Amino acid sequence: MTSINFNTAANSALRTLQSTNTQLDATQKRISTGLKIGEAKDNAAYWSISTTLKSDNKALSTVSEALGLGSATVDTAYQGLNSTLDVLNSIKSKLTAASQNGVDKKAVQSEIAELQNQLKSIASSSTFSGENWLSVSSATASFNPVKTVVSSFSRDAAGNAQLGTIAIDTSSFALLDTNTSGEGILDAGKSGNASNGGIVAAVAATTGTASSGTSTGAANYAYTVGTASTDRLQMTITVDSQTFSYDKTGSANFDTLDHLVASLNQTLGSAAVASNSGGKLLITSASTGTSSVVDITAVTPTGGTITAGLDPAADVLVTGNSTVAQVNAGATFGGSITLDDNDTISFKLALNGADPKTITIDQATVNSALNRTDGKITAVTDYATVITKALANANIGGVTVDTTGGTTIRFTSTIKGTQSSIQVLSSNASKGDSILTMDVSNADADTLTKYLNAVSGAISKVTSAAATLGAVSSRIDLQKTFVSKMMDTIDKGVSGLVDADMNEESTKLQALQVKQQLGVQALSIANQSAQNVLSLFRS
Known part of the structure; x- marks a missing residue:
């Protein structure tokens, strides 16, 4: 049916052409922008x-x-x-x-x-x-x-x-x-430590002592000469590990203490010295120390009579003695000290006649000795442990470090006798030296x-x-x-979401352009039917 009020074919062709134009506009926009999603309305989520x-x-x-x-x-x-x-x-x-x-x-x-x-x-x-x-x-x-x-x-x-x-x-x-x-x-x-913790220099070195073994009679020497000129005196004397036999005939050798001393010294040689000690016989070992011993073990007079001064039972045995050198480090431990990474406590130690050596305590020494990380010493016993570690670091042996039972550090030589000596020198606590002011x-x-x-x-x-x-x-x-x-x-990733595929879009463009041309022709043809109706009214 043909109607002058509504052209169905033209309307359909128009709608198709409009759709094609819309698609063509979208494709041209994608090609010009390179985006398939340029606005929220294109795809809100993407x-x-x-x-x-x-x-x-x-x-x-x-x-x-x-x-x-x-x-x-x-x-x-x-x-x-x-x-x-x-x-x-x-x-x-x-x-x-x-x-x-x-x-x-x-x-x-x-x-x-x-x-x-x-x-x-x-x-x-x-x-x-x-x-x-x-x-x-x-x-x-x-x-x-x-x-x-x-x-x-x-x-x-x-x-x-x-x-x-x-x-x-x-x-x-x-x-x-x-x-x-x-x-x-x-x-x-x-802001570091400036305390030496009680280690101060000793005024003078302390030395150990060593005494000799001695043997002296309990009473003044007294001898009564016999009637015969063949008076004889026999004695057995132990000096350290040696035994000496004294055997003299003739009272002139022992009728007085001075005669006996002179005669004994010939027998004892360099091992010991006999002397007159206020009328009593004194024999002193040439050695010193705890192994130094003098003892009269036997006395046998023949002819004359020993009335006093050579009675082994009454003889007083004195063993030699040796002591170590010790020094208390003066001031007492202050309760707590902390060394930071450039703090040091140092002092010199002269031991047993050797040249003084410098001992240095730093944070690493404290931490190593006490298994800490903060360089802190809180007890005097810990301080003794730290000093022992510092001595080992300085390769110094022959000395022990402990406390006096209070808060004072004590150094003790491990050898005895007069060769034992110890002295603390040049004690100092330093917070470090500036590299910029060294001279x-x-x-x-x-x-x-x-x-x-x-x-x-x-x-x-x-x-x-x-x-x-x-x-x-x-x-x-x-x-x-x-x-x-x-x-x-x-x-x-963004490109994959929003970018246009230009190969695809160019192909679409060509297709839509052809479709647009066809749509225009279809619309023209559809409009042609109205012209046919007009021709019926021409005369």
Whole structure:
């Protein structure tokens, strides 16, 4: 049926052409933007996901920049520590040179002074973007030794954003600290221990004693001459481990004590000495010590009569004696001392006639002896244990350390006799030496050794700090690489969600263009039917 009110064919062709034009517009938009989902109306779910991921990727880009800033700051401090290490090694060489005889120490000091200035310069100039980890002031209210570098951005299962950081504790890196109670690696101790814990120098050395064995009669010597000229006296005498037989005939050899003494000395030789001790016979061993013994074991007179002074039963036996040298270290232990990492307690010990040796106690000695980590000594018995450990570290034997039962440290030589001697000298408690103020101009051997130890300790700390920063720098580089890969991965994922397939879209475009042309022709044909109706009304 043909109607002038409604052209069904034209209406259908129009709707088809409109649909084609809509599809063609969408395809052209995808081709021009490169996106199949450019707005929420294109696909709300995918658009939301892609928008969030794009935002996260921008955050990751900022993280990458923060890592770059952190890496530069770490590298600045790292290079500063490396340069410091070179200068410290040079100072160590100069100190070693100053220890040689005949070296002009003032000339060496002039070189060391320049190296000390260089250390200050390195510490103060190791700055990046206002951050200096090597020269600090821990007294500042805003000071925090723990620095953070933003390292990651992520979301948890609930969609909450989270920032990851790399924490760097710079407290062991600082070379200088202007705080009066703070300490940098190059600084002297400012808040450490200054107590020697009761070890003070003795005024004079103490020596052991050694006495000889003696044997003396209980009464004055008395002898009655016999009627015959053949009077005889026989005696058996033990001196240490030797036995002497005295056998004299003729009263002139023993009628008086002085005659007997002279005669006995011929028999005893160098093993012992007989003497007249106020009318009593005294025999003294030539040796000393607890093994020194003199004893008259038998007396037999013939002819004359011994009325007194040579009765073995009444004889008083005196064994020799030896004692050790001991010294109480003066002051008493103060109750508690704590050594930080550059504190030392030192003293010299002269033992048994040998040259004095220096004993040094530091935090490592305390921790090793007491199995601690804080360098703390809380009891006098623990202090004795620490000193024993320090003696072993210095390869000093022949001495024991204990307490007197109270709070005083006691040193005791392990040998007895007059060869036993012990003395404490040059006791000192130090909070450490500043590398920047060392002066070798008039330094003696002990001072140079102390400086060398301080520099060696600083080298060890700087080496450890540089190793830590090197590890942090390596981690930051790895994180930068990871973040870069994450950004690429997210870009790829977003692209898979919202990017248009240009091959597919170009093919669609060509098809839709053809379909559009056909739609226009179909609409034209459909409209042609109305023209046929008009022709019926022409005359």
